Amino acid sequence: MIQKLGIVGCGQMGSGIAQVAAGAGIAVVAREVSDDLWKKGFARIEKNINRAIEKGKADEAFKVKTMANLTGTTKLSDLADCDLVVEAIVETMEAKVEIFTELDKICKPETILATNTSSLSVGDMSAATGRRDKFCGLHFFNPVHLMKLCELVSTLDTSEETLATARAFAESVGKTVVNAKDRPGFIVNSLLVPYLLDAIRLLESGGATRDDIDSGMMLGCGHPMGPLTLNDFIGLDTMLNIADIMFDEYKDKHYAAPPLLRRMVKAGYLGKKSGRGFYDYRKK
Numbered sequence: 359m360i361q362k363l364g365i366v367g368c369g370q371m372g373s374g375i376a377q378v379a380a381g382a383g384i385a386v387v388a389r390e391v392s393d394d395l396w397k398k399g400f401a402r403i404e405k406n407i408n409r410a411i412e413k414g415k416a417d418e419a420f421k422v423k424t425m426a427n428l429t430g431t432t433k434l435s436d437l438a439d440c441d442l443v444v445e446a447i448v449e450t451m452e453a454k455v456e457i458f459t460e461l462d463k464i465c466k467p468e469t470i471l472a473t474n475t476s477s478l479s480v481g482d483m484s485a486a487t488g489r490r491d492k493f494c495g496l497h498f499f500n501p502v503h504l505m506k507l508c509e510l511v512s513t514l515d516t517s518e519e520t521l522a523t524a525r526a527f528a529e530s531v532g533k534t535v536v537n538a539k540d541r542p543g544f545i546v547n548s549l550l551v552p553y554l555l556d557a558i559r560l561l562e563s564g565g566a567t568r569d570d571i572d573s574g575m576m577l578g579c580g581h582p583m584g585p586l587t588l589n590d591f592i593g594l595d596t597m598l599n600i601a602d603i604m605f606d607e608y609k610d611k612h613y614a615a616p617p618l619l620r621r622m623v624k625a626g627y628l629g630k631k632s633g634r635g636f637y638d639y640r641k642k
Contacts, residue, residue, distance in 0.1 A: 360527040364437035368399030372446035374502025377403040378531040380427035396430035446474040462487035472496040481513040490515035508533035542607040552612040557585035562618040586636040590629035
């Protein structure tokens, strides 16, 4: 049973995982590289809960309980006695391996280590530790407090006990868990990424306008948002990084990043987070 959770990285994903865990009554220690960053993450959590209160989906008591379960720190060593530590930092293998190498030295022997990676090899990360049997992927989806899915990723070495504990944790914070093998993209991104890239290719080729592509998929397939809007929401730099990782693994043209995507990222059009992507969010 997970009673104390460690989070490495308190950005969009890390703060989301911290929010659902703290809301479920689990003590959470979130580590960031500066006090300003974990405070920013906690402010995002408070904002999310305030919105839920306005909609009648939460109350002040829930907010007080959730925020009381959160502790911020800049010291990795403060995660030493956690039962589970989830990494949610930048999507590069080098940075993640560095973090897990340190966590392996710091954490108690029974601590489970997990990554929230969406595209990188979980097994390659576990190889940097001496606890491969206690290592898995826990891929949550953005925004974590609203999305119901969690992909539980097992490596060649992940033990059944670790998988059972990780599954129980994800279910305890309100997620439906699906099992995925350790392959780039897992289940969802293996199917989603080619679709999102194809939408960019269709726009780039002049086959349809931006608005017609999004309207077509929303009204024709019942999707809640169009693929170009979803690209903006995910972040075009994130999409490019995932596409490059998956293409490097599979050498499949469906995962190749369209030139338009690469040009937009170089120009700083990263989607909603930068104010401009396929849509201009500065006007809203």
